[in-house]
Amino acid sequence: MTRTVVLDNEAVQALGDTAHPKHRRVLSHVQVVAERKRRAIDITIVVPTAVRVEAGWDRTAARWALANRLRIRDEPLGTAQANAAAAIRIPSGVSVPDSHMGAVIRSAAPGQVTVLASDRKDARTVAGTKGVTIVVI
Numbered sequence: 001m002t003r004t005v006v007l008d009n010e011a012v013q014a015l016g017d018t019a020h021p022k023h024r025r026v027l028s029h030v031q032v033v034a035e036r037k038r039r040a041i042d043i044t045i046v047v048p049t050a051v052r053v054e055a056g057w058d059r060t061a062a063r064w065a066l067a068n069r070l071r072i073r074d075e076p077l078g079t080a081q082a083n084a085a086a087a088i089r090i091p092s093g094v095s096v097p098d099s100h101m102g103a104v105i106r107s108a109a110p111g112q113v114t115v116l117a118s119d120r121k122d123a124r125t126v127a128g129t130k131g132v133t134i135v136v137i
Contacts, residue, residue, distance in 0.1 A: 002111040005029075005045045006104055007072065009097055010118035011137055012047055012055035015067040022118075022137045029116055029135060030070050042111075045072045050085075050100035075104045092125050102126025 007015075007026075014022040015030070030045065047057070052074065057064055077085065077100050084103035089096060105113055105127045114133045117123040123134045 002109045003043045004108040005114045007047045008117040009051050009055045011116040016064050046075045048075045048100040048104045050077050050097040054097040098122050106130050
């Protein structure tokens with residue numbers, strides 16, 4: 001069974017700034033994932049690219065060196081994801097990055113999905129009927 005961990009905007013911002021009030025909290029969650037991966041538990045940490053853009057995560061900038069070392073995979077906003085995100089955004093009224101996050105959640109492989117998010121309501125809304133664990137940071 002695969003577990004997918006999806007990061008929202010504030011989780012990404014916290015990783016990129018050691019002075020962010022939630023930096024240690026997010027980093028500790030990511031470290032738990034890394035430890036589980038070492039024990040051969042199938043876990044993937046992803047960031048929707050629209051969320052990465054919103055958070056200002058430029059993978060070439062020195063400020064993001066720590067986040068880059070954490071092996072967080074980009075989930076691109078390709079055609080299928082864009083269509084799914086548009087279908088989420090219009091009725092829910094959430095932002096484009098949140099809609100992309102919802103498309104990623106809904107398209108995740110069967111298994112368990114965890115979302116590190118600052119807003120439980122938005123994360124629940126974009127997840128739709130997909131079973132998720134929301135960890136409020």
